Amino acid sequence: MAVSEDLRVVIVGSGRTGLRTARFLDDRGHDVVIIERNPERVAELVDEHVATIIEGDATDSAVLRQADLGRVDVLVAMTDTMGTNFTVCTLAKDFAPEIRTVMRSVFETTRDYADYADEIIFPERAGARTAVNAVEHGVRSLDDTAAQVELLEIEVAPAAPVAGQQLAETRFPQGSVVISNVEQSHIVSAETELNPGETYVVAVEPDVADEVRRLFRG
Template sequence: MRVVIIGGGRVGLQTARLLVERGHDALVVEHDPERCEFLADEYVATVVEGDGTEPSVLRQTALDRTDAFLALTASTDANLTACLLADRLADGRLRTVMRIVGEDDAAYRELVDATVDPERAGGRMAANAVETDVRTLEDTAGDVEIAEITIREGAPVADRTLADIALPRGALVVSDVSAGTIAGPETKLVPGRTYVIAMVGDVADEVVNLTRG
């Protein structure tokens, strides 16, 4: 897969590294000349110097041969502009991904294929490092959160099957990680075992309380 990344800062560089490690081709567009020199010395991806919100610069990136377009600068407005321009220049064939900086992504979901928030991801990792029995795996579209939760001894749901408990509306036990099985009505929530649970944000606290006691 060929990927064009707008923004060669820390987020853009790390993303390029990961994609290249996974066997993809990456091209990075960066407006700062000194940063371009640094990126070139890293030998991670092809580097184009220029403003990623300018059509003339985007035309240099061979969008007709590109599969995905990631706008990862520190400006939400610039990222949106770049994605919309690239999508137009590529006749809608690109998968567009934009970085959101300090904003709710709800306003952007209909305009691009996906949004990312590195600060929120960093916060999730920090919270995971503190809590050993609740580990957020992913934020999905909308307000749905997917987490691994370990059942504590004495919790309200401990040693009960899913058929026997009433989880709040907006919560779903997906699988028993410890047993490696998909959850069903007969699945018992055993203390010490870990389960994947999908939940809408406003019921997350209630779900955690039920599994902790």
């Protein structure tokens, strides 16, 4: 794969998530190609001016070859059909072994497909996280890592168990670590005081996430 800040990216599927991905990549200066099988959708995409459009079924090797995969850095299979995404990623690796592939999974469990793509994504999880962030006050989920460690932004509530204590005085459960203070933009130390109203970035394993929330929120 070419090493470049400006990537050539092929996106298969132009539903809401696929199109938003294309828009973001285009905004960031990358060269985007979309492969879309629906003629009506293709006509709409032309007016977007965010990508080169190839009309056709990407599981057809003749269509996929039109994207000139030897010059492509990343292929992203974003359809809502798992079989299509799997087939496209497999074909892409056959045509261009150095290409990086990203597969959208329609199943929340992605381990079964990890051997067939470089990255597996589940957009619905991000949507659910956004909804939870809108519901909860004082706690915001940032992301899930590949190891399923969640990053939280947590505000210290006035009556929380950790309020006013130095980090060294507070016993956090194993599987959690306070990383930084958001407002002051620095890594915490043992002397850091967890002041009410301040927000901290905390990494947590799923089993201890609720306990950490209670320590910060009460």
